[in-house]
Amino acid sequence: MSLVTTVARATDLLSIARSYAAEPDDWPFAPRFDPARRWYGRLASAEDHEVWLLTWLPGQGTDLHDHGGSSGAFTVVSGELVEQTVRGGELVNSTYGEGQGHRFGAHFVHRIVNASTRPAVTVHVYGPALTAMTRYRLHDSRLTVESITKAGADW
Known part of the structure; x- marks a missing residue:
């Protein structure tokens, strides 16, 4: 069964991420590393x-952000990697190693x-496809919006 067939049958975003992660020989390109910034490339897109x-x-990371209304998984x-979330006005760490992942709303x-x-x-994996991302700042135990970026315009 091909990766595309497997993915088409999956409805869970984390399952889709794991399917792609398990088949690196099927990726249309190899991962690259950029010392100046995180590197990313879109492997696939579907209707949903x-x-x-x-x-x-080492040391590369994101700002606090959401995915503009898209659910996701990695x-x-x-x-x-360390994922930091805000709980009770403070950052809480969760560490994920090889084969581990997380789904989010x-x-x-x-x-x-x-x-x-x-x-x-x-x-x-994001569903639906990303259209915007909001970046936040944690100040005095509160999140404030720093910026909103749009797909096609900012990335």
Whole structure:
């Protein structure tokens, strides 16, 4: 059974991420690493979701952000990442290693960072496809909007 057939039958975004992570020989390109910024490339898109490959060198990470109303999931292909979420006005860490992942809802705010000494590779799936991302700042235990970026215009 091909990866496309497997993905078409899946409805769970984390299952889709794991399917792609398990078949790196089927990716249309190899992961790349950029010391100046995180690297990412879209592996696939469908009517109800899109799949992205991301790489993370040690110290690289995101700002606190949401996915503009899209739900999502990610799985770690190699390396280890720390996901930070806001609970009770403070950042709470969850660590994910190879084969581990996390699914999240449409209004989930998080930050991801490679706090390890090894590069990391992840597969992310968003449904529906990303149209915007909101970046936040945590100040005095409260989230405030820093910026909103739009697909096609800002990335």
